[in-house]
Amino acid sequence: MKIAIVGGVAGGASAAARARRLSETAEIIVFERGPDPSFANCGLPYYIGGEISQREELLVAPKQMLIDRHRLDVRTRQSVEAIDRRRKRLAIKNLVDGTSYDESYDKLILSPGATPLRPPIPGIDLPGIYTLRDLRDADRLREVVLDAKQAVVVGGGFIGLEMAENLVRRGVETTVVELADQVLPPWDREMTTPIAEHLRANGVELLLGDSAAEFAARDCPHFAGTAARSTGSPSPVGQSNREMETVPLSAGLVVKLKSGRELPADLVVLCVGVRPENALAVAAGLEVGPRGGIRVNEHMQTGDPDVYAVGDAVEVREFVSGDPIQIPLAGPANRQGRIAADHIFGRDSSYHGTQGTAVVGVFGMTVAMTGLSEKVLRRTGRRYEKIYLHPTDHAGYYPGAERMSLKLLFDPEDGRILGAQVVGTSGIDKRIDVLAMAIQAGMTVFDLEEAELAYAPQYGSAKDPINMAGFIAAGVVRGDARVAHAAELSETTNGEATLLDVRTLAEFACGQIPGAVNFPIDELRNRLGELDRTKRVIAYCQVGQRGYLATRILIQAGYEAANLSGGYATYCQTNGRRA
Numbered sequence: 001m002k003i004a005i006v007g008g009v010a011g012g013a014s015a016a017a018r019a020r021r022l023s024e025t026a027e028i029i030v031f032e033r034g035p036d037p038s039f040a041n042c043g044l045p046y047y048i049g050g051e052i053s054q055r056e057e058l059l060v061a062p063k064q065m066l067i068d069r070h071r072l073d074v075r076t077r078q079s080v081e082a083i084d085r086r087r088k089r090l091a092i093k094n095l096v097d098g099t100s101y102d103e104s105y106d107k108l109i110l111s112p113g114a115t116p117l118r119p120p121i122p123g124i125d126l127p128g129i130y131t132l133r134d135l136r137d138a139d140r141l142r143e144v145v146l147d148a149k150q151a152v153v154v155g156g157g158f159i160g161l162e163m164a165e166n167l168v169r170r171g172v173e174t175t176v177v178e179l180a181d182q183v184l185p186p187w188d189r190e191m192t193t194p195i196a197e198h199l200r201a202n203g204v205e206l207l208l209g210d211s212a213a214e215f216a217a218r219d220c221p222h223f224a225g226t227a228a229r230s231t232g233s234p235s236p237v238g239q240s241n242r243e244m245e246t247v248p249l250s251a252g253l254v255v256k257l258k259s260g261r262e263l264p265a266d267l268v269v270l271c272v273g274v275r276p277e278n279a280l281a282v283a284a285g286l287e288v289g290p291r292g293g294i295r296v297n298e299h300m301q302t303g304d305p306d307v308y309a310v311g312d313a314v315e316v317r318e319f320v321s322g323d324p325i326q327i328p329l330a331g332p333a334n335r336q337g338r339i340a341a342d343h344i345f346g347r348d349s350s351y352h353g354t355q356g357t358a359v360v361g362v363f364g365m366t367v368a369m370t371g372l373s374e375k376v377l378r379r380t381g382r383r384y385e386k387i388y389l390h391p392t393d394h395a396g397y398y399p400g401a402e403r404m405s406l407k408l409l410f411d412p413e414d415g416r417i418l419g420a421q422v423v424g425t426s427g428i429d430k431r432i433d434v435l436a437m438a439i440q441a442g443m444t445v446f447d448l449e450e451a452e453l454a455y456a457p458q459y460g461s462a463k464d465p466i467n468m469a470g471f472i473a474a475g476v477v478r479g480d481a482r483v484a485h486a487a488e489l490s491e492t493t494n495g496e497a498t499l500l501d502v503r504t505l506a507e508f509a510c511g512q513i514p515g516a517v518n519f520p521i522d523e524l525r526n527r528l529g530e531l532d533r534t535k536r537v538i539a540y541c542q543v544g545q546r547g548y549l550a551t552r553i554l555i556q557a558g559y560e561a562a563n564l565s566g567g568y569a570t571y572c573q574t575n576g577r578r579a
């Protein structure tokens with residue numbers, strides 16, 4: 001058995017190592033265009049920012065280790081240029097000496113990844129405009145940031161935000177420009193507002209709903225090849241700019257935005273997404289989907305049973321909906337590589353789809369998601385209900401408890417969990433991972449009620465946020481609790497409903513939803529007569545608990561009542577206000 005693998009990083013290296021574990025006799029050749037196989041793409045922003053100080057730490061499995069331990073034939077700086085499927089041969093170019101040669105295969109695994117997009121904006125090819133994909137990009141950026149005072153990151157996705165954090169860490173004034181009206185477009189907007197606020201609080205300028213329209217060279221003597229810089233004020237993370245010095249600068253740019261605003265920049269990092277590297281596959285006549293992903297079956301086989309494809313280059317099934325989708329993430333790429341190798345050696349491994357489970361951390365705040373977002377559910381017309389809650393990460397009485405925001409999306413008929421998003425500073429990854437597993441296992445909100453999770457006061461609560469989400473959502477499915485949502489408030493309250501704030505007078509005085517009347521929960525039973533019986537009542541408190549209690553009182557007193565899910569906190573998140 002001779003296995004050829006195109007691409008030696010996440011999916012490719014995983015496939016190669018698994019293939020060796022399954023067969024000591026197979027010939028396994030890994031072709032990698034770059035100088036390093038198996039490096040940690042996900043660590044690149046932190047290497048640029050200095051958090052990861054040594055380049056070697058990013059080499060997950062250095063070439064020599066792959067050769068010695070797994071007896072792989074690792075050919076770096078070798079680019080596979082064409083596939084002849086009929087003859088089962090590859091055309092390879094040696095990028096070191098420019099020579100070309102052929103290699104045969106019995107089975108071929110494609111794991112070429114995805115290329116960062118460079119949209120056709122005027123000036124896009126000017127020096128100083130970077131993308132980030134591999135170690136060489138990171139090496140260049142790590143050098144350039146030392147000479148930069150101002151940077152523009154185009155794109156507020158997870159790589160864009162990680163870059164912004166790391167640029168600030170290097171003392172670079174950083175602006176993020178994002179076309180959408182939110183950062184992290186795959187998330188629902190209200191779940192990203194705490195992150196947006198937090199980025200701003202840490203010195204990142206966020207320009208949402210705007211985009212780069214043109215790049216131009218900056219016509220300024222200060223930036224004409226050398227720059228004199230003075231000691232600046234400390235950056236928000238405490239790094240001060242260096243003493244006056246003369247340093248070469250790679251570029252002086254102006255980023256012209258669609259809004260008309262012009263941003264000076266010493267460097268620009270384009271983080272506007274990726275597209276599957278499908279050229280080889282397309283030229284070989286393999287089928288690709290509408291977004292360019294190579295089409296594969298559940299065993300990661302293309303239409304040609306001897307050619308497998310994995311990782312960012314393939315189209316996957318979204319786990320919950322079953323819809324074809326492109327989701328470039330490291331976990332799926334690694335698992336798919338393993339599945340392809342298994343299948344080559346006769347195992348019945350199959351890939352069940354990608355949930356899009358993702359987590360991003362910036363300046364100590366974390367936001368994570370799994371499954372379908374509300375915007376996707378709405379777009380696809382699938383029935384859903386949602387609830388919000390704002391529990392603490394561990395028992396409130398134990399020092400250091402931090403509030404998180406959790407959104408759960410579920411089927412209102414059978415309670416099946418469809419998606420979840422969590423944001424906060426502590427315990428976020430743990431909750432999203434539990435919910436990711438729940439989705440994978442096809443669980444319902446009733447299962448979350450029953451989940452038995454590890455508890456001691458410093459780690460969680462006897463009723464963990466996961467249980468709480470289950471209690472609330474299950475109450476909705478059972479019909480015990482009715483919920484209203486902040487996003488629909490203006491429509492629902494337009495004179496047709498009473499908006500009832502059941503918090504204390506002091507809380508109410510600190511900020512309330514326009515049009516609300518304030519009956520603190522402890523007074524509600526005695527003041528029921530003051531409420532218009534002909535109107536629906538939408539009750540709210542700070543996070544939803546007292547609001548729920550109020551709706552139970554109201555419903556039993558004969559009112560039509562609903563609880564504003566997530567309370568005033570969710571209202572503020574939805575409306576971009578501080579709770």
Ligand SMILES: Cc1cc2nc3c(=O)[nH]c(=O)nc-3n(C[C@H](O)[C@H](O)[C@H](O)COP(=O)(O)OP(=O)(O)OC[C@H]3O[C@@H](n4cnc5c(N)ncnc54)[C@H](O)[C@@H]3O)c2cc1C
Pocket residue numbers: 006007008009010011012031032033034041042043044045078079080081111112113114132133134159277280310311312313328329330331333
């Ligand atoms: C900066 C950054 C941060 C990221 N952070 C995260 C994260 O935190 N979490 C997460 O889940 N994902 C993250 N990702 C995404 C993750 O790295 C990818 O999903 C994953 O690496 C995809 O694996 P892959 O094998 O498909 O492609 P890659 O890992 O990109 O490997 C493809 C390799 O194939 C080589 N290649 C392509 N064509 C040829 C050819 N014709 N001949 C020879 N070699 C070829 C390329 O040189 C490349 O090295 C990040 C990505 C980047 C760039």
